[in-house]
Amino acid sequence: MPTDPVCGMFVEPGPGALQLVRDGRTYYFCSRTCLDTFAEPERERARLGRRLAVAWPLSIAVLAVTYILSFPDSGLVAAALATVVQFYPGAAFYRGTYDAIVHRTANMDVLIAVGTTVAYLYSVAAVVAPGHLASATFFDASTLIITILLTGNYLEHVTRVRASSALLRLQELLPERADVVREGRVVTLPAAEVRVGDVVRVLPGARFVADGRVLSGRSSSSESLLTGEPLPVPKRPGDRVLAGAVNGDGIVEVEATGIGSDTFVAQVGRLLRDAELSRVPLKRTADRVATVFVPVVLALAVASAIGWLTLGRGGITVATLVFVTVAITACPCAFGIATPAAIIVGTGRAAESGVLFRGPESIDRSARVDVVLTDKTGTLTRGLPVVAEVRPIGERSESDVLALAAAVEAGANHPLAGAVARAARERGLTVPSATNVSVDPGEGVRGTVDGVGVEVRRADPAAISSGTPDPTVRSAGLSTAAGRSVAVVNRAGRPVGLLLFEDPVADGVREAVGALESDGIAVTIVTGDRAESARWVGERVGVEDVRAGVTPAQKVGIVREFQGKGHTVAFVGDGVNDAPALAAADVGIAIGTGAAVAQEAGQVLLVRPEFREVAFALRIARRTVAKVRGNLAWAIGYNALLLPIAMGALVPVWGLSVYRVLPIAGAVAMAVSSSTVVLNSLSLRWVRVDGAGRRAPARANLLH
Numbered sequence: 001m002p003t004d005p006v007c008g009m010f011v012e013p014g015p016g017a018l019q020l021v022r023d024g025r026t027y028y029f030c031s032r033t034c035l036d037t038f039a040e041p042e043r044e045r046a047r048l049g050r051r052l053a054v055a056w057p058l059s060i061a062v063l064a065v066t067y068i069l070s071f072p073d074s075g076l077v078a079a080a081l082a083t084v085v086q087f088y089p090g091a092a093f094y095r096g097t098y099d100a101i102v103h104r105t106a107n108m109d110v111l112i113a114v115g116t117t118v119a120y121l122y123s124v125a126a127v128v129a130p131g132h133l134a135s136a137t138f139f140d141a142s143t144l145i146i147t148i149l150l151t152g153n154y155l156e157h158v159t160r161v162r163a164s165s166a167l168l169r170l171q172e173l174l175p176e177r178a179d180v181v182r183e184g185r186v187v188t189l190p191a192a193e194v195r196v197g198d199v200v201r202v203l204p205g206a207r208f209v210a211d212g213r214v215l216s217g218r219s220s221s222s223e224s225l226l227t228g229e230p231l232p233v234p235k236r237p238g239d240r241v242l243a244g245a246v247n248g249d250g251i252v253e254v255e256a257t258g259i260g261s262d263t264f265v266a267q268v269g270r271l272l273r274d275a276e277l278s279r280v281p282l283k284r285t286a287d288r289v290a291t292v293f294v295p296v297v298l299a300l301a302v303a304s305a306i307g308w309l310t311l312g313r314g315g316i317t318v319a320t321l322v323f324v325t326v327a328i329t330a331c332p333c334a335f336g337i338a339t340p341a342a343i344i345v346g347t348g349r350a351a352e353s354g355v356l357f358r359g360p361e362s363i364d365r366s367a368r369v370d371v372v373l374t375d376k377t378g379t380l381t382r383g384l385p386v387v388a389e390v391r392p393i394g395e396r397s398e399s400d401v402l403a404l405a406a407a408v409e410a411g412a413n414h415p416l417a418g419a420v421a422r423a424a425r426e427r428g429l430t431v432p433s434a435t436n437v438s439v440d441p442g443e444g445v446r447g448t449v450d451g452v453g454v455e456v457r458r459a460d461p462a463a464i465s466s467g468t469p470d471p472t473v474r475s476a477g478l479s480t481a482a483g484r485s486v487a488v489v490n491r492a493g494r495p496v497g498l499l500l501f502e503d504p505v506a507d508g509v510r511e512a513v514g515a516l517e518s519d520g521i522a523v524t525i526v527t528g529d530r531a532e533s534a535r536w537v538g539e540r541v542g543v544e545d546v547r548a549g550v551t552p553a554q555k556v557g558i559v560r561e562f563q564g565k566g567h568t569v570a571f572v573g574d575g576v577n578d579a580p581a582l583a584a585a586d587v588g589i590a591i592g593t594g595a596a597v598a599q600e601a602g603q604v605l606l607v608r609p610e611f612r613e614v615a616f617a618l619r620i621a622r623r624t625v626a627k628v629r630g631n632l633a634w635a636i637g638y639n640a641l642l643l644p645i646a647m648g649a650l651v652p653v654w655g656l657s658v659y660r661v662l663p664i665a666g667a668v669a670m671a672v673s674s675s676t677v678v679l680n681s682l683s684l685r686w687v688r689v690d691g692a693g694r695r696a697p698a699r700a701n702l703l704h
Contacts, residue, residue, distance in 0.1 A: 012192050048092070048154040055089035055147040058082075062143045075127040075137060082139035086120050090146040092153065106294040112149060114298065116142040118323075174244055174265065178209040181253065198256045202247045204413075211258030214239045219250030219441035220414060232414050234443065234458070248414055250441025293636070297643075301326035304647040325646040342631055342681040346624030349684050354608040355617040362603035365587045366621030368568040372516055372614065373559060373581070375573035376527035376537050379591055380611055381503040383574075385415050387423035388484060389500040399429055401497030405456050405489050407434040408447035416487065417445070419501055420456075444487065452492050456499070459486040484536075503533070509541045512612035517542075521618065524562075526555050528577055555581035570604075572614055589614055623687050631677045 011017060011028040018029040029035040058081045065078045087094075093116070096109025123137035179186050181199040191209050194200065199215060202208055208221070220232035223245045232248050235241060241254055243263040260266065301323045309319035347357050357363050377383050390398040406424035409417040410431070424431050434454065437447035444457030485501040513523050524545040527534050534548035547558055555571075559581050562569045571581045574591035582588030589604040606613045 045154065048150065051089040052150055052154055055085050055150055058085050059143040059147045062139050066140050078137065078139045079124055079127050082120060082143050085143040085146055086116065089150050090116060092150065106291045110294045112145060116145050175207045175209050194256055194259055196256055196259055200254050200256055202252050202254060204247055204249050204251065206247050208241050208243050208245050208247065208254065210243050210256035211263045212241055212254040212256045214241060215253045215255050217250050217252035219252045220248030222246040222248065248441055249412065249439045300643060300647060326643065342624050342627035345681045345684045346620055349687055350617065350620045353613060353616055354606060355613055356605040358603045362587060363621045363624050366604060366618055367625035369570040369587055369618055370521055371562050371567040371569045372521055372523045373526045373569060373571045374523065375578050376525055376529055376534055377503060378574040379572055380505060380509050380537055380541055382506050383503065385419045385501045385503055387419050387499055388502040391498040393495050393497050396496045399427065401489050403429045403431050404449060404454050404491060405499055406431045407449045408437055408445050408454050408456055410434065412439050412445045416501055420499065455490040456487050459488055505537060505540045506611060508610060508612040512615045513542050515615040526550060526558055552577045552580045556584045559584045589617065620687050623684055627681050627684060631680055634676055
């Protein structure tokens with residue numbers, strides 16, 4: 001049954017259902033409000049795309065006409081081209097200015113609108129009445145500011161549209177059809193027609209359509225994307241199964257106890273939605289500066305013009321030139337590119353290392369992180385079990401035990417069987433052939449090797465960890481599982497050895513944890529896996545604070561707990577069960593090899609499944625935000641130095657004629673200021689972090 005991509009509710013498709021087709025897929029909605037909410041970011045992205053298709057060619061043409069081409073009436077041609085850019089692509093900034101005025105505030109839109117409008121109007125006047133004003137025009141400045149900033153807005157909307165599709169990924173976990181037992185017959189029905197109490201037959205490799213209870217049959221269930229458990233969970237009559245989990249080798253019949261919006265997957269979706277809606281967007285530094293800067297500049301420009309007009313020296317022409325000079329000198333070139341220049345370079349540098357930020361907001365949040373909460377399976381570990389140890393019982397060698405296990409496991413299809421096969425292959429063992437192989441789902445596998453029966457069955461790790469292992473395990477001297485899974489290998493009905501499986505810690509994790517802690521960032525493991533396994537991993541990576549056996553809702557609660565103490569929290573995860581916590585955290589860092597829903601919910605995506613990239617992501621974010629602040633400080637300093645000159649400080653020395661050239665000087669100063677901002681931002685290309693030989697260590701003072 002499909003879910004509403006906005007509210008997460010399950011919607012029954014039909015002729016009267018609200019739907020929208022995008023990229024060949026059909027999405028269903030429970031209300032017109034949800035449909036409009038979902039479609040609006042896409043519509044805005046399309047509008048910005050159309051405006052950019054006009055802005056870029058015309059801006060390039062204005063540059064060519066202004067600096068390269070020389071012909072009669074070139075000024076009129078530039079004016080005509082700039083007029084289109086100013087009032088069609090630039091309309092977005094005028095709307096933002098109108099909203100700022102209505103709400104009695106000031107933002108970047110006001111800076112852009114005022115600066116480009118003054119430059120544009122002065123340039124038009126200079127073309128129309130060249131004998132009364134300085135001949136310099138600023139069409140290139142006005143058009144490029146609009147075009148570059150509009151491009152940044154477009155990219156931000158693209159990111160927002162992608163992020164809004166996180167809930168859509170949840171429905172991909174659920175099958176579209178189900179085999180339901182009705183009146184003694186198996187009937188294949190659409191998933192939407194399954195009801196509570198129905199008995200659903202699930203074949204090997206199929207996904208469960210509903211939460212339920214196993215009535216008959218034995219199997220295992222792969223729930224790693226839902227609960228974080230990396231190994232298949234045995235399922236016997238009476239055990240609970242989850243919608244979206246993958247059935248193992250056996251055929252089971254399940255009584256549906258939760259369907260539609262009552263399933264575990266739907267609950268995860270609601271947690272994800274609630275966490276997303278509760279996040280308050282961070283106000284950008286540039287807007288905060290603009291709130292004070294814009295009114296001050298406008299007041300200075302008006303006061304200067306009125307002052308010169310009142311003095312009676314130069315009349316309306318000089319007064320107009322003073323206003324234009326002040327506005328041009330304070331035109332938001334440096335302000336306009338201070339944030340995007342640093343962000344473009346910083347995100348580009350991050351992308352080279354496989355770190356993708358979802359817009360400027362995620363960079364700003366990442367720069368303030370002081371606590372990292374991380375999932376275990378597939379994040380700190382490889383997410384793939386391996387044979388960690390072979391313990392023979394009696395006179396058998398390790399090779400004999402492993403070869404026997406590999407012979408019968410060759411006929412099974414589950415992660416532990418693959419681990420046994422890989423271990424035998426890595427040791428170069430000759431694996432004998434097995435016949436009469438049969439899988440006892442959830443329990444183990446048996447077969448015949450060289451005419452003798454061989455069996456591999458799972459032991460109970462909880463019993464081992466509690467100190468009460470069965471006699472076979474005790475005879476092998478194993479008193480604790482230490483976070484491992486254990487299988488017993490029997491030959492002719494007698495135990496010949498034990499296989500110990502573990503999900504190994506990924507390369508570079510301990511070093512990454514050390515780097516984070518040296519940067520003043522605390523690390524906590526938060527996982528749905530067993531406490532023994534979680535503590536075992538924590539010991540190996542150097543993390544003392546371990547929270548194990550937690551549900552998706554409890555993960556969100558832990559995030560809220562740290563936030564309530566005043567911390568800025570990043571959560572690192574890769575599974576569906578991590579999505580709500582990723583969304584609730586100030587920064588969600590998703591592993592690229594994980595579930596698609598986790599990737600969509602995260603504000604930072606690590607393309608490579610390497611935890612050490614977390615340290616790099618947070619470091620590049622800090623440096624990028626520092627560059628933004630440095631660029632804004634430069635822009636303020638530039639204005640503080642040149643505004644007095646624009647207001648008339650040089651008149652006593654050079655006289656009124658100076659205002660014939662000051663607008664041109666203002667344009668040159670803008671170019672110098674902008675170039676300085678760009679060069680300052682480009683220094684982000686040299687940010688480094690420890691990467692196990694791939695990168696040189698960064699200096700500590702670059703982090704703060």
